[in-house]
Amino acid sequence: MKFDCDLFVIGGGSGGVRAARVVAAQGYKVSLAEGDRMGGTCVIRGCVPKKLMVYASKYQESFDEGREYGWDVNVTGFSWEHFRKKLDAELARLEKVYRKLLETSGVSVFNDWAQIKDPHTVLLGSGEEIRAKTILIAVGGQAVKPDITGSNFGMISDDVFGLNELPKSLLIVGGGYIASEFSCIFNGLGVDVTQIYRGQNILRGFDDEASQLISETMVAKGIKVRCNENILKLSRETDQLKIDFQLGSTELFDDVLFATGRKPNTQSLGLHNVGIKTGTSGEILVDKYSQTDQPSIFAIGDVTNRINLTPVAINEAMAFAQTMFFGNPTPVDHHLVPSAVFTQPELGSIGLSEKDAEKIEPILVYESKFRSMQKSFISKSEEVLMKLIVSKETNVVIGCHIVAPDAAEMIQLASIAIKMGATKDQFDQVCAVHPTMAEELVTMRNPINRG
Ligand code: NDP
Numbered sequence: 001m002k003f004d005c006d007l008f009v010i011g012g013g014s015g016g017v018r019a020a021r022v023v024a025a026q027g028y029k030v031s032l033a034e035g036d037r038m039g040g041t042c043v044i045r046g047c048v049p050k051k052l053m054v055y056a057s058k059y060q061e062s063f064d065e066g067r068e069y070g071w072d073v074n075v076t077g078f079s080w081e082h083f084r085k086k087l088d089a090e091l092a093r094l095e096k097v098y099r100k101l102l103e104t105s106g107v108s109v110f111n112d113w114a115q116i117k118d119p120h121t122v123l124l125g126s127g128e129e130i131r132a133k134t135i136l137i138a139v140g141g142q143a144v145k146p147d148i149t150g151s152n153f154g155m156i157s158d159d160v161f162g163l164n165e166l167p168k169s170l171l172i173v174g175g176g177y178i179a180s181e182f183s184c185i186f187n188g189l190g191v192d193v194t195q196i197y198r199g200q201n202i203l204r205g206f207d208d209e210a211s212q213l214i215s216e217t218m219v220a221k222g223i224k225v226r227c228n229e230n231i232l233k234l235s236r237e238t239d240q241l242k243i244d245f246q247l248g249s250t251e252l253f254d255d256v257l258f259a260t261g262r263k264p265n266t267q268s269l270g271l272h273n274v275g276i277k278t279g280t281s282g283e284i285l286v287d288k289y290s291q292t293d294q295p296s297i298f299a300i301g302d303v304t305n306r307i308n309l310t311p312v313a314i315n316e317a318m319a320f321a322q323t324m325f326f327g328n329p330t331p332v333d334h335h336l337v338p339s340a341v342f343t344q345p346e347l348g349s350i351g352l353s354e355k356d357a358e359k360i361e362p363i364l365v366y367e368s369k370f371r372s373m374q375k376s377f378i379s380k381s382e383e384v385l386m387k388l389i390v391s392k393e394t395n396v397v398i399g400c401h402i403v404a405p406d407a408a409e410m411i412q413l414a415s416i417a418i419k420m421g422a423t424k425d426q427f428d429q430v431c432a433v434h435p436t437m438a439e440e441l442v443t444m445r446n447p448i449n450r451g
Contacts, residue, residue, distance in 0.1 A: 017102060057184065167191055206341070348412075
């Protein structure tokens, strides 16, 4: 059978671009189709612009604390217009970088939507058909709004980066990564933020103590976090949105942000043409090599709804390239993946939470909750948390949870030891770096007694 290319990648996000360029760099003929901006969710409407907004939102607190440290600071306000202009320029620059990476690796790029016609044929929006030996689907996911009256009036996270002006009051619906991160961002930018979550406490799935501390700190910073609450209906009332809540109250907000989860982008991919199986959320079902039940078609990243994080999609891309093009079958490693929530303070986490670990085996919990030197000096009550979950039988550290400024940076480093299987004794053999917050990770001597 004659093919136009060795590999056709559908989707120009972090996973797709990585796979395309590493395979092309080895001399294979590779094509990639992307109908939107190159870079995907992470670069264009996710991690990157979000993190830049996190930076922007932290200055007010730094100015306030700076005064307490003796600085004479006079701030007159924040210009969203100024920030947006710079953000747009930065994203345009990054998009160019992504295109350049593909170009210099020799990938042929189609600025077009694509769908699968048969196991070896991709049909482009233009009508052109490309025959490929292998097809990789890396089309990501999209935010979903709840199915309630008036949900069309609310925004999703994609819309945040295109706001013309900041709302004065904002209701954020959801308790996950996106809801909690944007609550902190908008609060830092001076917006009056209310976050509602239908469950008992935000950041479900993370260690309970860690999410509790984040929630308490968010409240102390002025965010109204309301749990066990949901929204029934939205309607427009002059220039505001009227919200009917499940518990019976009605309130007005300038804007509403739905951060109620994401779903895989599998609706218009033509999967029915090739009989590829999808799961209950529409995710493409794959095996440990990211192969679908059509042997020539693979899928990586959020479209497979395994662990929806950029670095995981990139690892999946590399494992796919190893397996299919470099003669080294490599199953994707989803064990002990660290992650961070960019709330203020941040949450860095790897491994099992205390609750999940104790369901599996007897554990010892080591933790230190304290005020950092920086905050104590200005009599701020904000606390940080360092917590290790240790197997009682093997002494191996099976979970680490950090709530602190820059916890994301800390967990990245702690993850190396934990992924290597370090024991608590080995943590204890490491000399502390003083004075730091993270030194607590190597100086906690006694497990806590929950009894
Ligand atoms: P999550 O799945 O983390 O959170 C969705 C939230 O919305 C949950 O609190 C959920 O409640 C709630 N929810 C779902 N449906 C409804 C509904 N109908 N009404 C009210 N509430 C509802 O999704 P996100 O959108 O926050 O993030 C998506 C993914 O993106 C994450 O899983 C993560 O992998 C990734 N991400 C990672 C980031 C990072 O690494 N820092 C940052 C942002 C995103 P319940 O808990 O009850 O189900």
